[in-house]
């Protein structure tokens with residue numbers, strides 16, 4: 737379903753290609769499909785230039801690509817190049833839609849929709865409309881359940 741994590745075919749394709757570098761558990765991998773091409777590109781670069789790097793976490797937190805990794809180069813100059821490369825992908829995540837991958841996305845403050853900050857996203861204008869529908873449908877479902885439980 738749209739707006740939720742999807743551990744289906746696209747995730748499995750990423751796993752087959754980059755398995756040894758990905759977090760071992762699914763909760764270490766919490767990004768939505770729109771960021772898969774970005775993460776795939778990053779992992780391609782890492783496989784080529786920094787083959788010893790492994791990720792313990794690849795996640796989306798408050799609209800940012802958050803990464804935890806080990807095995808980065810120790811040499812100061814190489815380490816700086818590595819950090820700069822990683823930072824380039826993090827910066828791209830700030831304008832990449834988490835749902836459709838459009839590079840015209842913007843930060844969505846979920847608290848403006850009455851949601852918790854865990855729902856903060858980076859979305860394009862089209863996907864913001866889907867997000868709004870998702871939020872309102874979810875709220876209506878909860879209201880119906882409340883009415884049902886209290887009548």
Ligand SMILES: [Zn+2]
Nearest residue numbers: 833836860863
């Ligand atoms: Zn989008």
